[in-house]
Amino acid sequence: MRVADLTTPALLVEAGALEANLADMAAVLPGPRLRPHVKAHKTTALAARQLAHGHQGFTCATVREVEGMAAAGLGADLLLANEVLDARRLGAVVDSGARVTLAIDSEATLRAAVDGGIREVLVDVNIGLPRCGIAPDRAGALADAARAAGLRVRGVMGYEGHLQMLADQAERARLTTECTDRLLAAHADVGGEVISGGGTGTHTMNTACTEIQAGSYALMDTAYTAAGLTFRQSLTVLSTVVSATPPAGDMPGWAVADAGLKAFGMDHGNPTVPGADVWFCSDEHLTFTATPLPRPGDRIRIVPAHVDPTVALHERMHVVDGDGPDAEVLDSWPVDLRGW
Amino acid sequence: MRVADLTTPALLVEAGALEANLADMAAVLPGPRLRPHVKAHKTTALAARQLAHGHQGFTCATVREVEGMAAAGLGADLLLANEVLDARRLGAVVDSGARVTLAIDSEATLRAAVDGGIREVLVDVNIGLPRCGIAPDRAGALADAARAAGLRVRGVMGYEGHLQMLADQAERARLTTECTDRLLAAHADVGGEVISGGGTGTHTMNTACTEIQAGSYALMDTAYTAAGLTFRQSLTVLSTVVSATPPAGDMPGWAVADAGLKAFGMDHGNPTVPGADVWFCSDEHLTFTATPLPRPGDRIRIVPAHVDPTVALHERMHVVDGDGPDAEVLDSWPVDLRGW
Structure with a gap:
């Protein structure tokens, strides 16, 4: 199958860019130094590629992600880096033989x-x-209570999420150290062998954590690229131009692609059409202008502004070989960790 | 089953509010005067309720919506109010016995x-x-070409989408008439019995169209409420408070609910927590402050800012009887028209 044969909109992952991102990250944070966050791709087949690059432990954001990873045989060491008030489904995953650590x-x-x-x-x-x-100075008491309740406390986690995209990278590094100093102080009271945290934006700066919870590096988005990250944009949304209106009077011409608010996470703003000016998105449309103006039937690859909520809107991602319209579709991976 | 038994986040539809909205709209635009747009709910079970209120024709935005509606036995008169460059799947729906009209x-x-x-x-x-x-003055020629190609031209459609939420309702009405004057001019050249258009925001103002394509009225959102529409907010997202941090020094306390960017369409901004101040959304979290501060385990119903992309993120909507924590879950409808 070729890219030209796909129904649009369709999530595409360019195989070479993905593999290069995985290899580059594994070189910086090999093996257990990285605990890839699956929330950024929600795809067990992609997690299996991360495992092939040496990372056996994974980070999850939802119970469904934990269940799906364990069911896919990727449950050697799953961290649910999130709070839950009902852990019974997680307990069932533990009973099935997977290792699940809960925040x-x-x-x-x-x-x-x-x-x-x-x-x-x-x-x-x-x-x-x-x-x-919890506040750093109360972490030790909670760890004591957990141990008293029979739980094994593996350590601490903390996420400097507000720093991931700070434009000034020196300032990002300085503030990351401020944050991890708080985490280290808490760890001194809590104990355990794990200090987990960080993300794609701070993965080189956060040297205090024993493991980094980066996820976006594999697929990337325009927000992380703008933040200075040099991983390749492997994820795009393939779209068909369904309408084009030529210039008339003072009004420039515009074209309409068949991917909109239901194909892109919009919290970081509009997606990007390379070489074009995006006007706005509607439910199933993206209106843009470009010179020359595309024609109905043309296909474009659109770059999401925020990878995580974009992936959550698609049933599958197609792994493709190259950037051209005749690129081969190598595989089709279900986005099988969606929902809750 | 009770609301308290549901896994969160969960899409809730309050049955009484939904039925009142359907009845109110059917009183204003009875039978074929309304062609409900299914893109706003993507749920054939809800479309069946709209049929029960007298509307036999439906509007769709995607090929998948057309396929799903026909498969659910709701294919008496389906309009795909969108352009496609590959209509073969639609042709298969026609061959299966449904009536499909394409823009x-x-x-x-x-x-x-x-x-x-x-x-x-x-x-x-x-x-x-x-x-x-197409430009109004070119519509007649396209209709001629369509007829020459053997197609039956049922009429025209046009959507004043940019006016749906205009704050000044008198101005909204005046501009709607400007738009529909263009549509009527095109119709004079095109012919046919159908003049289709309009939406929830202009459904009382657009008197030129023979049928109105409203969708949001059934479930509603904060944007349409802010635009002066008086339909009831029947849709909410049930969420569990998973973390709460008490005030400390100058910092007010805050709470975190387990519904975020993957549970809400964000193009109209943050969702609303009644009685609370929403700070921001993350992938699986909504951080907010309220007095008194909720506690972990508390459940809240959050109101989306934009109904259409919110619904597209959920696998099912639970029909519930009332607003309380012990409300009965009457039914669970698959959101079965998602994807493409």
Whole structure:
């Protein structure tokens, strides 16, 4: 099958760019130094490629992601880096033979872990992003309570998510160290062998963590590229131009592609059409202008602004060999970790 | 089953509000005066409720929506109000016995209709929104060409999408008439019995169209409510508070719910937590503050800013009886028209 044969819109992953990203990251953070975050691709077949590059442990954001990874035989060491109030489905995954470590940041989430049949936890520490995580100076007490409840405390995690795309990279590095200093202080009270955190934007700067939870590096998006990351843009959305209106009077011409709000995560703004000026997205349309103006039937590859919510809108990603319209479709991977 | 038993995040539809919205709209635009747009809910079970309220024809935005509606026995009169360059899957739906009318706005889309086995078309006219649609003064020639190619031209369509949420309702009405004047001019050249257009925001103002393509009225969102529409908010996303951080120093306390960028269409901004102040959304989180601060395990119903892309992120919608935490779950409808 060729790219030209695909129904649009379609999520494309360029095989060479993906493999180069995986190899580049594995060279910087080999083996257990990286715990790839599957939320950025939600695809067990892609996780299997990350395993082939040497990473056996994975980070998940949802219970469904943990279940799907374990079902795909990728459950050697799964971290749910998120809080849950009902851990019974996770306990069932543990009973099936996978290793699942759960983040806790409160008595309530500790109790949910015990009640759900979880055996191993990390204490999630708030290191600056106002989201989940216990205050650093309370982490030790929560770890003590977890151990008293029979849980094994593997260590701590903390995510400097607010720094991942800070434009000034020197400032990003300085603030990352401020954040990880808080995490190290908490770790001194908590103990354990794991200090987990970081992301694609800080993966070279966060040297305090024993493992980095990067995910976006594999597929990339325009926001991370703008933040100075040099991984290749392997992910695009293939789209067909369905309408074109020539210039008239003061109005420039425009074209309409068949991928819109239901094909792109929009929280980072519009996706990018290389060489064109994007006007706006509608549910199933992207209106743009370009010179020369594309014609109905032309196909374009559109670059998402934010990879994670974009992937979540698609049923499958097609692995393709190259950037041309006649590129071969090498494989078709179900985005099988969607939903909750 | 009760709402309290649902895994979160979960899409909820309050049955009474939904039925009231369907009844109110059917009173204003009875039977064939409304051609409900399924893109706003992507759910054949909900479309069946719209049929029960008297509307036999439906509007679709994608080929998948047409296929799914026909497969669900709702194919008496399906309009794909969008352009396609490959109509073969639509032709197969026609061959299966459903009635499918396709929008065309160019020679290329006309040819695709013929090649795909489509028999009936509407000429899509650009009446002001820079998206699909032929210029009004060229619509008649395209209709002639379509008839010459053996297609039955049922009439015209045009969508004043840029006016749906215009804050000044008098101005919205005045501009709607400007747009529909263009559509009527095109119709004079095209002929046919159908003049299709309009939406929830202009459904009372657009009196030129023989049928209105409204969709959002059934479920609603904060954007349409802000635009003055008085349909009830029947759609919410049920979410569990997974973390709460008490105030400390100058920092107010905050809570984190387990629904984020992968549970809400974000192109209209953040969703709304009634009585609370939303700070930001992350992939699987919504950070907010409220007094009193919710506690881990509390459940909240969050109101989407834009219904269409929100629905597209969920596998099913749960029909619930009332707004309380113990509301009964009456039914669970697959969101079966997702994808392409």
